[in-house]
Amino acid sequence: MKVVVIGGVAGGASTAARIRRLDENAEVIMFERGPHVSFSNCSLPFHLSGIVPTTDKLIMMDPQQFKSKYNLEARVSQEVIAINKERQTVTVRFVETDEVYEESYDKLMLSPGAKPILPAVQGIEQRHVFTVRNVVDIERLQRYTQFSAVENIAIIGGGFIGVEVAENLHAANKKISIIQRAPQIMKPYDDDMAQIMHKEIMDANIDLYVNADVAKIATDHIVLGDGQIVKADAVVVAIGVEPETKLAQEANLEIGKTGGIKVDGNYVTSDPAIYAVGDAIEVYHQVLHKPVRLALAGPAQKQARVAADHMYGITNRNRGVIGSSSIRIFNLNCATTGINEKTAKEAGFQADSVYVIAPDKVGLMPSSNALHLKLIFEVPTGKILGAQAIGKGNADKRIDVIAMLITMGGTIEDLKDVELSYSPLFGTAKDVVNMAALVATNISYGRFKQVHVSDVRRLYEENALFVDVREEKEFANGHIKNALNIPLSQLRERMAEIPKDRAVYVHCRSAQRSYNAVMALLNNGYTQVKNVSGSFLGICLYEYFHDQVDKRQPIVTQYNFK
């Protein structure tokens, strides 16, 4: 068997290595138009801060190592410029000399990846405007930012790469702005979780512009659509990527509706001798039940293995993707899996969510911190659709547990029951994932009703009655304006102060005490009582960024983030 692989990195290199393990005699040739066939693309931004001190560290394997260790041939600086399906060959161009030759294949693996999208903005072509895709890119950017004259850097785009580049350049003592077209950064997260990130970025003294268009990129500044000027000696464009489908399209391989190369469950394209994996393809989403594009390294590696297996007649079950990811944003660890509530609703799911704030380990332990967990589930089945977690501690742990559960098609009942590995340094006896699932089952069973932090401003404006059941000294350190303070510890004596004939929204700091208060009120004949999911801490985090940036009138007397 002779296999030609186009593109290295996660998809291509994994395919090649797997083939070698299956077949000692296979001839495998990898083509990469750039100089590096295998590098850690997810680690690229970390060179900007010096966490990855030199770019050679980013290179995982060179052609000599591929040869000696795996007997694989890697041809770098050679670009495949055409696929000749009928002859089963590819046309290859030497990047340096422009010379051209043909190479035959029995099987072809397409792993060309995705390329940064460049918006059609005036000034985009200038040499101080950068994108980040490979080692050469990051080297160029890093060198440029080392000039002392480069003080202000603007990042266009608030996704994974934008935020990671921002954080690493901030660590390199640059003054950073992030310009985001959408109302929030980090699209995989819902609006409520994104506000926590916005605050963190604002606290780090980064200028964050949301709902912001770029009108023009000048040599030392950017002009936004509303006329605002953002200083920028360098600009990094990271608004997203598009799949590299040129070769596939020219070879008349089928392209899916999402714009990615269409493949079957074994990653075979519309030509049975040609496979495709990685960021260039579309993949089936297990929760959404439809093809999506998902530019993540983990799925690419799994796809590569399955495709290589299939070349050798080995079968694998295809479960589709679920879209798990994580990112550090300054002091916050953020992770998500499955779909968010917005996507769920857009996709027509009958979905609900709960937002739980709980300690990530026993409060007595050093570095115990609040973990914010949002759990999205289908109504009435309780099937888990997705989750998002943010905190200084192990957000990724909780999301990975839920990722495993989504993979298994599990429900809030399953998550409520899971017995995690507790000891005080690692969690709490009832972990935040258990708690979120318990709240979700309570909501599902109709034991009590809730509203979300995103409802609170509207309710406030409608003069809704908020009952704050925190202790008086907590109330004094910030509360919703006009809220009625009846501490849980006085609730039973003072219940008469709460009217029975109108809607009542109960909250405390994190919705634990208010849950008990809501149950007490319901059991005392109150019928219009709802708990505020996320409670006062969630409300403060939700409101803060927009209050500051949009100069809104706060609905709280004072913020309290503790």
Add this chain to the structure above:
Amino acid sequence: MKVVVIGGVAGGASTAARIRRLDENAEVIMFERGPHVSFSNCSLPFHLSGIVPTTDKLIMMDPQQFKSKYNLEARVSQEVIAINKERQTVTVRFVETDEVYEESYDKLMLSPGAKPILPAVQGIEQRHVFTVRNVVDIERLQRYTQFSAVENIAIIGGGFIGVEVAENLHAANKKISIIQRAPQIMKPYDDDMAQIMHKEIMDANIDLYVNADVAKIATDHIVLGDGQIVKADAVVVAIGVEPETKLAQEANLEIGKTGGIKVDGNYVTSDPAIYAVGDAIEVYHQVLHKPVRLALAGPAQKQARVAADHMYGITNRNRGVIGSSSIRIFNLNCATTGINEKTAKEAGFQADSVYVIAPDKVGLMPSSNALHLKLIFEVPTGKILGAQAIGKGNADKRIDVIAMLITMGGTIEDLKDVELSYSPLFGTAKDVVNMAALVATNISYGRFKQVHVSDVRRLYEENALFVDVREEKEFANGHIKNALNIPLSQLRERMAEIPKDRAVYVHCRSAQRSYNAVMALLNNGYTQVKNVSGSFLGICLYEYFHDQVDKRQPIVTQYNFK
């Protein structure tokens, strides 16, 4: 409804709080013979190091708070001394006055917990011999160890409490010995994983005695069964706990074969008005398919909720327990779920295991460290039976993912496919759990064969042929004596040096390169090739402790733990 609860802490307090949420009018009385009705028992050892600076921090809620917040009555320093089933009353004794009265109940909840086992050893009754069960105990111990004359402290027992007490007293600058009767500490872990812990404890300069009996406790030392003297100005006995079943037995409630109170799936005892939860009961083990005793806080809380629900006719599915736990041992985070390989084999499972060592995050990132993961699965179904993880990083995260999977009855196929939330700071694109599952599927499908680190010494003594495929400079820094070094990068040229007619055991540092070498050899007609699971790093860790302590002849030229 009038509910009497015997015992506070996880089981009792959770029951009471749940009842209040279900029924505003229930009369709930909690009895606790000690002074504290609700405290963080899992955090007790951390008072010894000052991590929990004062014991009042350990107390989570006092009777006044129970009353004001939940309208629950907590009667402390009152001991229930008899259950009068027919009259549905309990007999209560005031601890201070010995006065006695009866209290009636509609439902009774037994949550008396478990008590430390005291061995029948000469000297056990002395006042410098301590156990750790509650706040009063830890206060006594902490006060005693503050005397400067108390320099040497011996801990009898190497389980959770023993190890945590040892670590916290070590942090308080005491010279610590741990005396363990069994060949290893931390029984939930297999022998191979326990050796990693042994080394860590030894490295911390703690004297660890395994296979050691206590013959006598003297005033300043302990005499072991073999005559060795262990200095001990204070002694902590932590060899295990036994369920508090006296009350239940006297009331003729059924006791299970394990010695715990027998309950049904709703935690109802043999008397329909009496429930029991927590460390005093036996619970059904989901993997072992039989009742076990499991003294853990997480399950106790879940049981309490289910039992309270059942009092009100609310049904809950009972999945049984799986036994997840975690512990920090100096610089190592350790976690486990399900059953270990030893238990699996004793229980008659046809089980196998894989031992994978992989980076816990991308190697380029700060604080990337090796994670040791052992995965135990059923043959041939691939059903996951248990897992153990040890490392400086997030061992608990990986175990929690597997705990979720065991809860769902999942297999190695499911674990191979799971898409965790990767970014370089949180993991690797192919996480260690994916890798372990991939190795397990390879073993299951018969793609290659393996031996375990625990086989290596025997094979070495049988003059087996070990082929070490690490690079020459790695080999020079320590290797199995007499091993043949053929780096993977030279394997194909030098393959003829490896005989085809005898068994060959291939390893590298962590079994990744050797896996590729094994596949190359198999594909070249070698039929007697096996991979050494855990490889050289695993071998060094497995051998080190016993080599040192038992003065064994090492099978390696030099240890290398990197």
